[in-house]
Amino acid sequence: MIYLHDGLFDGFLTCIYQHYYGHKATGIFEKASYTPCLFDEVLVIETDTEKARKVYNSIVEKLSEEVYWSVFYTFLANDVNKDCYLLNYIVLAFKMGPSISLLHSHDVVYPVKRLSKKVMSERHRFLGILRFSDIGNCLYAELEPENDILMILSDHFVDRYMNERFIIHDIKREKAIISNLGEWLITDFKLKEKVIFGEKELFFQGLWKRYFESIGIESRSNAKLQQQFVPLKYRKHVVEFHTD
Amino acid sequence: MLDTSIMEKLRVLTESAKYDVSCASSGTQTKNKGGLGNATAAGICHTWAADGRCVSLLKTLLTNDCIFDCAYCANRSSNDIKRVSFTAEEIATIVVEFYRRNYIEGLFLSSAIEVNPNATTEKIIQTLKLLRNRERFYGYIHVKAIPGADPELIRQAGELADRMSVNIELPTEESLRILAPQKNVQKLLLPMAQIKKGIDEVNEDRGKYKFAAKFVPAGQSTQMIVGATRDSDRSILFAAENLYKNFSLKRVYYSAYVPVNAGANLPAIQTAPPLLREHRLYQADWLLRYYKFEAKELLTEQEMNFDLDFDPKMNWAFRNLDRFPIEINTADYGLLLRIPGVGVQSARRIMHQRKISPIKYEDLKKLGIVMKRAKYFIVCGGKFFGERNLEVEGLKRIMNPKPMYEQLSLFNLTKEVPYPLGGRNLLPKPVEVGSPTDGQAKLGLGRVIF
Known part of the structure; x- marks a missing residue:
């Protein structure tokens, strides 16, 4: 039986609940990204926060926080099969107990470790290269991450800018973190018109670019190394790489 | 504004x-x-x-x-x-x-x-x-x-x-005297000692009081220039080791000298910064801080400078071939860290996974081990997977193949074709120890100051 969910983490956890208390699942997918297969028996699972909460609790209590975070990070990965990997992983984890964290190269564990590491490192990258601009009444940042990392960026930036109003906008997934003096939420979000920068904003962008040019040492110039750290695909939203 | x-x-x-x-x-x-x-x-x-x-x-x-x-x-x-x-x-x-x-x-x-x-x-x-x-x-x-x-x-x-x-800049008293005559070692070390003392006191207070004052919570660091003088890598690394031990520094940075000034005591102005040498020093620095190596294991009286062709850990392995191969399934953590191609993360993963089941050869790559380097130095489940027996010259040839071809000239056929070993000089030769450029004073290999 293939279970489909609505794309929310609670939806996924409900599928796990269903796997233990209903039919065994052979695979779990997000409804939107699933391509039907002739012989698959498919069931769309209605998200049930109560059931999700139960699964969450037993992961944290019977396994560990560490296992929970691997699961959550992997869930955010941009990979069609992520939920199937997670199903296998969770089933094995409940058999083995918390010691599953000691495994790394195991066939069931490795895909989860690989994906969660990928998500974690993309999050870390964006902690650095996310660029805000002051658009008058708030700070605004755009990003197009490979994985759905908005959720795990929030704690960092909400704490950092607790006296600011800001928006972090994932333009690919059309949603955003909106934070107002420490209170925040994630919501669907789309810009009606292009953002226009004021004089002060342009001045500081210019100042930053000037700094960026000055800090490099010419006789050590190494574009290849620079590209390793800031791949071209990320440069679109990073102001110092814009050429006017 | x-x-x-x-x-x-x-x-x-x-x-x-x-x-x-x-x-x-x-x-x-x-x-x-x-x-x-x-x-x-x-x-x-x-x-x-x-x-x-x-x-x-x-x-x-x-x-x-x-x-x-x-x-x-x-x-x-x-x-x-x-x-x-x-x-x-x-x-x-x-x-x-x-x-x-x-x-x-x-x-x-x-x-x-x-x-x-x-x-x-x-x-x-x-x-x-x-x-x-x-x-x-x-x-x-x-x-x-x-x-x-x-x-x-x-x-x-x-x-x-x-x-x-506080930047030390130069690892020996003598170089400091020649290049920075207004600075002196004691004056440089004084604030360092003071900061260390301050940090130690706060740490002690933290054990006692919940709200102890903060003092330089991220620790102190320093920097040494590489290539402005004839100081050897050995002087620099020994100085760094002493700084880590005596002043509990968090970091020592190495900066390949970029000639910004002309001067009788300095490398010529167009000299390229010795980037590869700087890189080797950083690698060695990591070995000191995370891999439990000591400076004296990495550089000896006979080997004052790092080999630019191989990283310091690999070089150490070449000099200590009798300790290899190492069995992945039984070696302790410290020993695992000594294997070329095994890092801190992969060593930890090995230690963890071993608690549950023996490690198979196929696992090694997934554990993050760089097999290209490691396979000549390990045994896994009693089996050796390298292509040949351990022998330094042969290993060097496999690890660092230099192009075998060379433009032959009709007129110098008598010239010996160089042994295809090492020699991958990515960069112009740095201002080398022992080969001062014109006008560079003969700075001796001074006594390490710390």
Whole structure:
């Protein structure tokens, strides 16, 4: 039986609940990204926060926080099969107990470790290269991450800018973190018109670019190394790489 | 404030500051207590400059107007360059505005010595106070401790900053005398010792009181220049090891010398910075800090400098082939770390996974081990997977194949075809120990000072 969910983490956890208390699942997918297969028996699972909460609790209590975070990070990965990997992983984890964290190269564990590491490192990258601009009444940042990392960026930036109003906008997934003096939420979000920068904003962008040019040492110039750290695909939203 | 003079100042003072390599924002975890900013233990890089170096902090000088005349420094008093200064207010504004836009993790403030060390330190403190008290800035701040400043002033700076550093620049007393005659070792070490003492005291208090004062919570660091003098890698690495041991430094940075000045005691101005040599020193530094190596294992009286063709760990392995191969399934953690191709992470994974089941050869790659290097040095489940028996010359040939072909000339057929070994010189030969360029004084291999 293939279970489909609505794309929310609670939806996924409900599928796990269903796997233990209903039919065994052979695979779990997000409804939107699933391509039907002739012989698959498919069931769309209605998200049930109560059931999700139960699964969450037993992961944290019977396994560990560490296992929970691997699961959550992997869930955010941009990979069609992520939920199937997670199903296998969770089933094995409940058999083995918390010691599953000691495994790394195991066939069931490795895909989860690989994906969660990928998500974690993309999050870390964006902690650095996310660029805000002051658009008058708030700070605004755009990003197009490979994985759905908005959720795990929030704690960092909400704490950092607790006296600011800001928006972090994932333009690919059309949603955003909106934070107002420490209170925040994630919501669907789309810009009606292009953002226009004021004089002060342009001045500081210019100042930053000037700094960026000055800090490099010419006789050590190494574009290849620079590209390793800031791949071209990320440069679109990073102001110092814009050429006017 | 928003005018072009600020742009020009920032350009000049950044270009003066950029040879200081430290840019870390790591080593301390600070929560935002109702103002702007926080700090994460791992540090965050915000961008990478055209030279591939990470930019984490706004690295700038308060002023480049210096009373000192250190031969290697771009800001020495005898240089005819534009002299400018920031006000504390200007720096505070730039830091806050950059920080709000997530350009930077904080500030790295250094300064030339304008009037005297005390006046300079006072101005640094004034800037930090503006940031910490008025702007309620909780981001990362790294400041230079100015040697010769009053201990009380250094204490004040230390209470406001996350990290402090004093640059040693040269590893031997002799080089220091020749290139920086106005500095002396004792004066350099004094603030370092004071900062260490301050950190130790606070750590002791932390054991006793919940709200002990903070003092340089991210520790102190220093920097040594590589290639400005004839000092060997061995002098540099031994100096670094001593600094780690005696002053519990968090980091020693190495900076391939970029000739910015002409001078009788310096490498010629067009000399390329010895980047590969710098890289080897960093690798060795990692071996000291995370791999439990000692400097004397890495470089000996016979081998004063690192082989540019192989990394220091590989070289150590070549010299100690009798200790290999090592069984992955039984070796202890310390021994695993000695295997070329095995890092701290993969060694930990091996230790963890071994608790559950023996490790198979197919697992090794997934555990993050670089098999290209490791396979000649390990046995897994009693089996050896390298292609041939261990023997240094053969190994070197496999690991670092040099192109076998060479343009042959009709006229020098008698010339010996070089042995295809090593020799992958990515860079022009650095100003080498033992081969001083014209005009370079014969700086001896001086006594290591620390």
